[in-house]
Structure formats: C-alpha cells, structure tokens
Amino acid sequence: MTDYMxxxxxKAKDAARQGEVPVGxxxxxxxxxxxxxxxxxxxxxxxxxxxxxxxxVIRAACKAKxxxxxxxxxxYVTLEPCAMCAAAISFARIKNLYFGAYDPKGxxxxxxxxxxxxxxCHHAPDVYxxxxxxxxxxxxxxxxxxxx
Amino acid sequence: MTDYMxxxxxKAKDAARQGEVPVGxxxxxxxxxxxxxxxxxxxxxxxxxxxxxxxxVIRAACKAKxxxxxxxxxxYVTLEPCAMCAAAISFARIKNLYFGAYDPKGxxxxxxxxxxxxxxCHHAPDVYxxxxxxxxxxxxxxxxxxxx
Numbered sequence: 585m586t587d588y589m590x591x592x593x594x595k596a597k598d599a600a601r602q603g604e605v606p607v608g609x610x611x612x613x614x615x616x617x618x619x620x621x622x623x624x625x626x627x628x629x630x631x632x633x634x635x636x637x638x639x640x641v642i643r644a645a646c647k648a649k650x651x652x653x654x655x656x657x658x659x660y661v662t663l664e665p666c667a668m669c670a671a672a673i674s675f676a677r678i679k680n681l682y683f684g685a686y687d688p689k690g691x692x693x694x695x696x697x698x699x700x701x702x703x704x705c706h707h708a709p710d711v712y713x714x715x716x717x718x719x720x721x722x723x724x725x726x727x728x729x730x731x732x
Numbered sequence: 733m734t735d736y737m738x739x740x741x742x743k744a745k746d747a748a749r750q751g752e753v754p755v756g757x758x759x760x761x762x763x764x765x766x767x768x769x770x771x772x773x774x775x776x777x778x779x780x781x782x783x784x785x786x787x788x789v790i791r792a793a794c795k796a797k798x799x800x801x802x803x804x805x806x807x808y809v810t811l812e813p814c815a816m817c818a819a820a821i822s823f824a825r826i827k828n829l830y831f832g833a834y835d836p837k838g839x840x841x842x843x844x845x846x847x848x849x850x851x852x853c854h855h856a857p858d859v860y861x862x863x864x865x866x867x868x869x870x871x872x873x874x875x876x877x878x879x880x
Contacts, residue, residue: 622772631794633801633823639771639782646779653781667847669820671840675781675816689852692819696846696852706824 588612588660589684589716591622595637596662596723599624606723609637609661611645611654614679620657623647631702637661638669653677662720664713669694670699674707681709684720736760736808737832738866739770743785744810744871747772752787754871757809758784759793759802762827762849769793769807785809785819790824801825812861815840818847822855829857 588610609620623643638661645654652674658680659673664687669700671692673681683693692699693711700708736758736830740850743756758770769792774783786809793802806828807821812835819840821829831841840847 610765620757620858624870627800631798631800632781633792633794634790634820641782642782646781647784650779652775665829667840667845667850667852668816668823671816671819672782672807673844691852692815692845694851697819697847699813699840702815702844704815706838716832 586660586682588658589662589682591619592637592660592662592684593719593723595622595624595718596720599626599637600723600727602629604628604655607725609641609659609662610656611641611678612660613659614656620648620654622650633666636666638665638670640679642672646676652690655679656691658682659709660715663687663724664691664693665679666690667697667699670697671705673703673709677707678709679693680712682712684714684716685724686713686717693705710732733809734830734863736767736806737830737868739767739812739833740785740808741864741867741871742808743770743772744868745836747774748871749786754875755785755809755811757789757807759789759826760806762804762806768802769795778879782815782816784817786813787820790820794824800801803827806830806858806864810864811820811835811872812839812841812843814838815845815847817845817846819853821857822847822853825855826857828860830860830863832864833872834861834865
C-alpha cells in the first residue's frame with residue numbers, strides 16, 4: 585500500500601468513529617513529496633453537504649498554499665470522487681488523482697457524469713483507480729452494514 | 733424580474749466589484765417565502781476553488797438551519813450551475829432550481845455532465861432555466877470584457 589493512501593485510509597477510519605461516511609483524502613506536493621493536507625468527510629458534523637473529503641482537503645491545501653490553484657499537486661482518496669468532487673479537483677488543477685474503491689452508485693469519474701470526459705471540463709487529472717481497492721471498499725461496506 | 737433573482741443579481745454585482753466572477757445565489761424557504769441565505773462567488777478572496785455562489789449559499793443556509801439537508805427550499809442563481817454545484821444542490825435536496833444565463837462552456841445541468849439525468853443522481857430538483865437570462869448574462873459578459 586502506498587504511504588499516501590494509507591494516510592487517507594487512516595483519516596477515513598477516524599471519520600467512521602465520528603459517524604461520518606468513511607472517506608479520506610490527502611493532497612501531496614509532487615516536488616517535495618510533502619503531504620500538504622489530509623482530511624475526511626465532515627458532512628454531518630459541519631452540517632455541510634459539500635464537505636466531502638476531497639472538498640475539505642482541497643480547501644485546506646489551498647489555505648496552506650494561499651492560492652486558489654494547486655499546481656504540481658496530487659490527490660489520494662479512498663473512494664472514486666462524485667461529480668461534485670471530480671469538478672472541484674479539476675478546478676483546483678490537481679495533476680494526478682489516485683482513488684481506492686470504485687463507486688458505481690455515486691461516482692462521477694468512471695461512472696455517471698464521467699466529468700473528465702465532458703467538453704465542459706477544462707482540466708482533467710491523470711486518473712488511477714482501484715488503488716488498495718479492497719481495504720478502501722471494506723471500510724465503507726462495514727460502516728453501512730453497522731447502520732442497518 | 734422575480735424579487736429573488738433580483739437579490740441574486742445584486743449579490744453578483746457586489747462580487748464583480750471585488751474582482752470575483754459575478755455569480756450570485758439565494759436560498760428561499762418555500763413555506764415562509766423567507767430568504768435563508770444569499771451569497772456570491774468567493775473563490776479568489778477565500779482561496780477556495782469550491783467557493784462558487786451555489787456552494788457558499790448552501791453552506792450558509794445549512795448553517796442557519798443546523799441541518800445537512802435543505803428540505804422545502806428553492807435556489808435562485810444567476811448562472812447555470814456547473815457539475816460541482818449541480819451535485820451539491822442535489823445533495824442538499826433543493827426542491828426547485830431557478831437559474832439565469834445558460835452556460836454552454838461550463839454548465840452541468842443542461843450541458844456537459846447533465847448531472848440530473850445521470851443514474852448516479854439520487855435527487856433531482858425541478859429546473860427552470862433562462863430566468864432574467866439577458867441581465868444575468870450581460871453582467872458576466874461585461875465582467876470578462878473588462879478583463880481583456
């Protein structure tokens with residue numbers, strides 16, 4: 585497992601303990617290898633339907649860099665981004681997107697809107713899906729099983 | 733012009749004066765008719781690529797209501813939402829979406845991702861486009877002409 589995806593998974597596990605859907609994300613500076621920000625889904629605790637892990641980590645990384653764009657940065661996230669997050673990743677100019685589990689029901693990269701394939705998408709990251717897919721997906725499946 | 737779209741336009745004009753792309757949005761309680769929140773695009777000033785008017789106004793309305801969902805609420809926004817915002821509007825459970833100018837280059841409702849037509853969309857608002865289209869579009873055209 586990549587160290588970066590491991591950090592994203594650790595964030596996702598923290599989220600689960602707080603009753604949040606367990607998705608975690610980190611943003612890495614491609615030059616230094618440094619993790620600029622790490623975050624998890626916070627929709628419930630923040631009363632914010634836009635507070636998916638990807639949006640929260642983009643906001644934190646932009647704040648850390650004092651810029652609205654994250655040039656030369658990669659994102660690692662434990663679940664395929666939805667259309668909202670796929671577009672936000674595009675706007676932030678993320679270079680490479682590494683995601684864990686595929687999301688046929690809600691994904692917007694390989695499924696549904698397939699945002700990066702649209703003519704309305706003006707920057708598409710290089711996408712690598714299925715990274716540590718089993719562990720990322722198991723965490724989500726366990727979380728939703730406990731809710732039933 | 734509807735009073736609500738006028739309020740969204742006023743917010744958009746405020747944004748232009750601050751160098752932000754002039755898009756404004758308001759969220760209205762369908763029962764009381766009260767404006768719960770009004771906001772404009774704040775991407776540059778907040779260093780936040782997700783801070784489109786729709787996302788900012790959803791965050792503010794959710795905070796005001798102390799809920800992650802905005803049941804029985806409508807949104808008025810001066811521009812066709814992008815895919816990011818279209819999905820956020822879905823997650824927030826907005827009932828009716830009224831938008832001003834169509835956005836063939838970046839829209840995600842009638843163009844591109846057409847998010848509400850996807851199987852990965854689990855709540856679609858009723859959509860009314862082209863409300864006060866001329867004035868909403870003129871504001872954007874003037875803003876971008878001045879930048880050249």
